Amino acid sequence: MANGSEGGTGAWTARVDDEETRAYFQERLRLFAKMMFIIDSLFFAIAVGAYQVYPEMQPKHMAVLHAIGGAGLFLLGLMWRVLLQREQRSLRLLLLLDSVLVIGIAVIFGVLCFFSYDHDVNMWSMFIWTVFMVTARVLYVPSTARRTAVLSSIAVGCIAFAGTMVAIWQPSGLSVPGPVWAVGSTLYGGVAVLISAVGSNVMYGLRSQVRAAEKLGQYTLGRKIGEGGMGAVYEAHHSLLRRRTAIKILPHRKAMADSMVRFEREVQITAELKHPNTVAIYDYGRSRDGLFYYAMEFLDGMDLETLVREHGEQSPARVVHILLQACGALQEAHEQELIHRDIKPANLLLCELGGVPDVTKVVDFGLVKELKGDSQMTTASMVAGTPAYISPEAVMSPETVGPAADLYALGAVGYFLLTGKPVFSAASSMEMCVHHVRTEPAPLSDRTDQNISKELDSLIMECLAKEQSGRPASAAELRKRLREVPEAGTWNEAAALAWWRALPKEKPAEQEAPNNLLTVQRMTLGTDDTYQAGDL
Secondary structure (H helix, E strand, O other): OOOOHHHHOHHHOOOOOOHHHHHHHHHHHHHHHHHHHHHHHHHHHHHHHHHHHOHHHOOOOHHHHHHHHHHHHHHHHHHHHHHOOOOOOOHHHHHHHHHHHHHHHHHHHHHHHHOOOOHHHHHHHHHHHHHHHHHHHHHHOOOOHHHHHHHHHHHHHHHHHHHHHHHHHOHHHOOOOHHHHHHHHHHHHHHHHHHHHHHHHHHHHHHHHHHHHOEEOOEEEEEEEEEEOOEEEEEEEEOOOOOEEEEEEEOHHHOOHHHHHHHHHHHHHHHHOOOOOEOOEEEEEEOOOOOEEEEEEOOOEEEHHHHHHHHOOOOHHHHHHHHHHHHHHHHHHHHOOEEOOOOOHHHEEEEEEOOEEEEEEEOOOOOOEEOOOOOOOOOOOEOOOOHHHOOHHHHHOHHHOOHHHHHHHHHHHHHHHHHOOOOOOOOOHHHHHHHHHHOOOOOHHHHOOOOOOHHHHHHHHHHOOOOHHHOOOOHHHHHHHHHHOOOOOOOOHHHHHHHHHOOOOOOOOOOOOOOOOOOOOOOOOOOOOOOEOOOO
8 A cells, every 4th residue: 555545644654555564553553552441441440449448539520530431441442352353444444543542542531630639630640641642652553753743742732721621610720820731731742742753753764664674685575475384475576677576485483404405495496397387486595684585476366275265166167277287287397206295275376377367376396305316305204295185195105105196186176176175074184194095085976066077077086096006197197188078178268267357356455365376384294293104
């Protein structure tokens, strides 16, 4: 969101360029509301307790004070626990809540002062509490100096106005003349406003510098897209080419020797693959502060898991179209003796690329195994993969994993696309793996009402054979046989283009989800559920 967007609000708050920054603004405002609720609740309880211990201090309008104080606490609690807690709020609403929070508390303080017992003491104590509030806001809420100065001036002005009203209507309530109170409160309040504004300028400036420093070589980072076992992925822009890019970063906390080797190996392996259905690698490097990263093409679309979750089971014709492309990418990898080992819906992206709809991209080669060497980073007896799509041999004898394991996973992906459900359901990763080893999958006809040809049904079930020898001999053979099923070629470019054009151009901010450009989250056995082959 550019500065000045949302109806020209950008000049009055910290710049919100992306969803991550907007979420940060909401979270900090929520923490500020929480802090004020706790502190004001304590203040209110102490005041009520003091009135009980010293009845002579009780003001005439005790019920009014209780009602005002209770209402103020209720609104603070509502803001903290409801309005700012879960749902993504728009920038405009967040700015409004920020203003209501600061000005509302100051107004309540002023009213409480007016109805209090000892005006002289309470006016100054409320003034001090208001100063505390506006300075504390600087530490919590990202804001420009201009906005902070305006809100702080209004807040302090509320207390000054309350004191002036007391001096006019109840001149005996203050130990100093009204004009003296007005000048003094204005002077002290002005100092508080100045300190708050300067503080916001410093804090906002530091955050802006941090944002500006979020650069990796020629790339400027934007919103976070995803995060998983081997790193976080961000949308980025190349400073010269102005090209949207995805950056995968290995965090400092994971930059151990073996992780760095795996990360670098993932880059090198993926960069060797040139198939148009494999994600393209642009660059690799290390930032000045030691972050390892690589840049890849930005794919504006959705992964197959999101596709099924949001749009349900897919037509057999479209599933064949998707699987054919994935087979092409796997065929190249297998010919270079590389096994992906983590084929799943989240690692197959569907996008519109260069005006061509329904382009499938295979991503995330972090668990790849090289048949031509012994450089794989998992031990021979360690199970690696995603339980819902793992092959039987990957569970029982990982050292024997070959191209057939990827074909098994791809068959499971096809099953998921056609039925809207994974091959097996289980309560745990271990149980899921047991199913893949021992349980025969239910026929497609039992899991969906779609009209699927016998040839496609048979081919998908053949991919899910327990024995490697029962599956297609290679990705090339699977691709050939997919082209021979009756559904092949019936999903054409016109149908795909119509589907993509029917999608909403932009989702509302409240419903917007990360673009899943590179979904790196995975249930990696050996990380989350480590056990040795043969435990089943």
